[in-house]
Amino acid sequence: MLEKETLIRLLRTMYRIRFFEERLKKHYDYRAYFERPASGARDTGDLIGADGYDFASHGLIGGAVHLSIGQEAVSAGIGAHLGPRDAAFSSHRSHGHALAKGADVKAAFAELMGRKTGLSRGYGGSMHLFDPANGFLGGNGIIGGQIPLALGPAFAAKYRGEPHVSVVFFGDGGANQGTLLESLNLAALWKLPVLFVCENNLWANQTPVALSLPVEDVAPRAAAFGIPGEIVDGQDVLAVYHLAGEAVSRARSGGGPTFIEAKTFRFEGHCGVSRGHENPEQCAEWRKRDPILLFEQRLASEGTVTPEEQRAIRTAVLAEIDEAEAFATSSPFPDPEELSAFL
Amino acid sequence: MREISYAAAIGEALREEMARDESVFVIGEDIGPVRQAEDLFAAFRERRVWQTPISEAGFTGLAAGAAASGLRPVVEIMYCDFVGVAMDQICNQAAKMHLMSGGQVKVPMVIKTPAGCGTREGGHHSGSLEAWFIHSPGIKVVMPATAYDAKGLLKSAIRDDGLVLFIQHRLLHPLTQQVPEGEWIVPLGKADVKRRGQEITVVSYSYALTKVLAAAEELAGSIDVEVVDPRTLTPLDVETILESVAKTGRLLVVHEAPAQGGAGAEIVRQVVERGFDLLKAPPRVLGGKHVPMPYSPPLEDACIPQVADIIRTIREMVG
Numbered sequence: 001m002l003e004k005e006t007l008i009r010l011l012r013t014m015y016r017i018r019f020f021e022e023r024l025k026k027h028y029d030y031r032a033y034f035e036r037p038a039s040g041a042r043d044t045g046d047l048i049g050a051d052g053y054d055f056a057s058h059g060l061i062g063g064a065v066h067l068s069i070g071q072e073a074v075s076a077g078i079g080a081h082l083g084p085r086d087a088a089f090s091s092h093r094s095h096g097h098a099l100a101k102g103a104d105v106k107a108a109f110a111e112l113m114g115r116k117t118g119l120s121r122g123y124g125g126s127m128h129l130f131d132p133a134n135g136f137l138g139g140n141g142i143i144g145g146q147i148p149l150a151l152g153p154a155f156a157a158k159y160r161g162e163p164h165v166s167v168v169f170f171g172d173g174g175a176n177q178g179t180l181l182e183s184l185n186l187a188a189l190w191k192l193p194v195l196f197v198c199e200n201n202l203w204a205n206q207t208p209v210a211l212s213l214p215v216e217d218v219a220p221r222a223a224a225f226g227i228p229g230e231i232v233d234g235q236d237v238l239a240v241y242h243l244a245g246e247a248v249s250r251a252r253s254g255g256g257p258t259f260i261e262a263k264t265f266r267f268e269g270h271c272g273v274s275r276g277h278e279n280p281e282q283c284a285e286w287r288k289r290d291p292i293l294l295f296e297q298r299l300a301s302e303g304t305v306t307p308e309e310q311r312a313i314r315t316a317v318l319a320e321i322d323e324a325e326a327f328a329t330s331s332p333f334p335d336p337e338e339l340s341a342f343l
Numbered sequence: 344m345r346e347i348s349y350a351a352a353i354g355e356a357l358r359e360e361m362a363r364d365e366s367v368f369v370i371g372e373d374i375g376p377v378r379q380a381e382d383l384f385a386a387f388r389e390r391r392v393w394q395t396p397i398s399e400a401g402f403t404g405l406a407a408g409a410a411a412s413g414l415r416p417v418v419e420i421m422y423c424d425f426v427g428v429a430m431d432q433i434c435n436q437a438a439k440m441h442l443m444s445g446g447q448v449k450v451p452m453v454i455k456t457p458a459g460c461g462t463r464e465g466g467h468h469s470g471s472l473e474a475w476f477i478h479s480p481g482i483k484v485v486m487p488a489t490a491y492d493a494k495g496l497l498k499s500a501i502r503d504d505g506l507v508l509f510i511q512h513r514l515l516h517p518l519t520q521q522v523p524e525g526e527w528i529v530p531l532g533k534a535d536v537k538r539r540g541q542e543i544t545v546v547s548y549s550y551a552l553t554k555v556l557a558a559a560e561e562l563a564g565s566i567d568v569e570v571v572d573p574r575t576l577t578p579l580d581v582e583t584i585l586e587s588v589a590k591t592g593r594l595l596v597v598h599e600a601p602a603q604g605g606a607g608a609e610i611v612r613q614v615v616e617r618g619f620d621l622l623k624a625p626p627r628v629l630g631g632k633h634v635p636m637p638y639s640p641p642l643e644d645a646c647i648p649q650v651a652d653i654i655r656t657i658r659e660m661v662g
Contacts (some may be wrong), residue, residue, distance in 0.1 A: 061466065132448050149405075179404065342446070
């Protein structure tokens with residue numbers, strides 16, 4: 001039985017990710033990029049080419065925003081075992097991982113809005129949140145690109161004789177990049193303290209797993225390298241938490257890597273919110289297993305965190321999100337003069 | 344003074360930097376106990392010399408992540424052509440992390456790789472690929488032509504806080520040179536005038552520089568050639584090149600890589616933009632032909648500038 005403090009922490013993290021991403025929707029205008037604007041410009045090329053993305057008239061968040069609503073249990077369950085000296089790397093769908101790793105909500109919100117106060121000072125955006133002080137070494141816009149990088153902090157920990165671990169999140173899409181094979185082999189060969197976490201949400205952009213995987217599961221690939229490969233219900237935060245706990249302990253004590261495949265689902269479309277999920281019927285089925293609702297019900301029925309206590313946590317997290325939104329909206333943009341520091 | 348080879352100078356730089364800084368390690372294929380590359384393994388053993396499986400993307404990415412965690416990897420890519428399979432890790436990951444993190448994450452990492460043709464190895468082992476990297480922001484590109492520069496530049500590269508591509512030419516490895524004892528540093532971004540002259544500036548680097556110097560020697564008495572070695576292509580010391588052009592009024596760039604979209608085109612662009620009025624004649628680039636490198640010796644030799652080509656071009660420009 002977990003301590004109440006841990007249960008509350010898991011619940012709070014899931015609320016934080018959910019409410020953060022729900023609030024992003026309010027400021028994100030996907031259509032401004034992809035649909036013909038009413039302003040008289042002939043096409044989106046004219047709109048973007050002539051004026052750049054106009055934050056004032058087309059929403060405050062630009063670019064591509066990949067939401068992880070529905071997948072929060074994976075981020076929360078794994079992040080709960082990690083400290084600031086442990087590393088985490090993520091994919092294009094990285095908000096949840098960054099927040100679960102301890103990233104400041106205000107700075108995350110500000111980064112999405114391209115502000116100087118953002119996690120990456122406005123240089124990264126949704127896919128490139130960086131929070132090195134908390135060990136979060138970036139989302140990634142290249143599918144599978146982050147997997148070899150994640151070996152690095154694990155290697156550094158081994159090199160220095162320190163007990164830190166490194167976690168890499170990727171999807172069923174990223175699992176099909178060759179970088180995974182190379183990285184599994186290197187991690188197993190050198191017994192690196194790495195957790196490979198495949199969030200199998202059954203969709204790689206617009207491609208369902210039926211068109212990209214010849215088998216149902218990704219985790220068995222790990223066995224080919226002598227790596228324990230586990231499958232877990234990604235909607236069950238406690239199942240993820242317990243499995244990750246074993247994997248992190250094994251890694252810290254020199255036992256090498258673990259591969260975790262979390263079966264999960266995103267409740268929004270691949271990118272942004274306007275178009276909805278690619279398969280609405282499948283999505284409706286999965287929404288019945290909303291990881292937050294499942295956890296709330298379980299906590300209530302076990303009497304560990306009462307509905308009243310849950311409501312109080314929700315209220316507190318919503319206040320955090322309000323504060324983050326206000327902070328981001330009122331923060332200054334970065335000064336283009338700063339670019340000279342990178343030339 | 345003493346005489347050492349270009350390859351030995353590179354080995355000295357590596358061993359000195361590894362002895363100096365515990366965070367420096369070497370990672371790559373075939374560098375360990377069997378081949379004993381650069382005599383590193385005997386001195387530093389498994390803890391500092393990591394012989395890898397054949398997985399360039401995997402170990403290059405590992406090194407970038409280790410660099411982001413404060414180590415200073417030197418990644419050995421056995422042939423420059425093999426960077427193709429690691430390009431995402433180099434150009435999208437290691438090169439961009441510093442900017443994309445808003446300057447918070449540093450990636451102090453050297454990718455060290457032999458390049459160039461002349462060893463009759465065909466299209467996958469002969470590439471001169473520096474243009475791929477001078478086009479990519481976030482990467483410094485170092486191409487030494489002498490033992491002295493190779494040692495001093497590699498030490499600077501290892502101490503640099505960013506990603507540095509150190510391209511060594513295989514044909515230069517056995518060439519020896521008189522160098523001092525002990526340690527020296529050659530800063531990144533500082534060109535060197537390898538020969539003083541008055542009538543034409545020839546900019547060249549890596550192995551092509553040796554051909555340019557031979558051509559200049561042959562022309563001595565008829566045409567007075569100044570030879571400038573930029574030594575690093577990013578950052579490029581265009582000031583030194585402009586100073587030379589101000590004196591000679593003529594610019595020729597010579598390299599092995601294909602001329603189209605190459606370093607020579609970039610050097611000419613920078614000189615023309617800032618020093619057009621200094622030029623008495625159109626600047627020219629003598630580079631490789633725009634073909635994948637063929638195998639047969641006469642074909643390979645025909646694909647890159649030879650001493651006779653350089654002499655002919657200089658005569659055309661100064662004549």
